[in-house]
Amino acid sequence: MKKLIFVLMLALGTGAAQAQVKFETKSTDAVREMAVKQGKLVFIDLYADWCPPCRAMEREVFSRKDVGEFMDQRFVAAKYDTDKTTGRELMKKYGSGAIPLYLVFDTQGELLGRIQGAADADTFMDNLRTIIARQKPAAKSR
Helix, strand or coil: CHHHHHHHHHHHHHHHHHCCCCEECCCHHHHHHHHHHHCCEEEEEEECCCCHHHHHHHHHCCCCHHHHHHHHHHEEEEEEECCCHHHHHHHHHHCCCCCCEEEEECCCCCEEEEEECCCCHHHHHHHHHHHHHHHHHHHHCC
16 A cells, blocks of 8 residues: 555656646636736747657756746746647747747737747757847836
């Protein structure tokens, strides 16, 4: 019995470690409202289940605790499958056809930047920092 409990606890712990970045699946309007309330930017992951680089990002970047903490402090993150309506529409409006595609918006819905393709965690966070840094002067002038 003790072995079974240990195995179950281990399995639950492993599952929790896989989901470091908390992605919303609500409508884009609901995600934007959450960002407004929390004083954060909006991060959108456009992906597909069949996309190997998308799966690699999920496994190697979004599962990391440091990435999860970085993202949670700055963004309300959402992900949309490009094979479904919302993802397809966002891809048509903001994409060039290649995924994964990551979009960063302010709470007014203005696109602040995009990141195309997979990257290691440090490069990915550096790319996000660059987008955030470009946004700050505009926020101060308001």
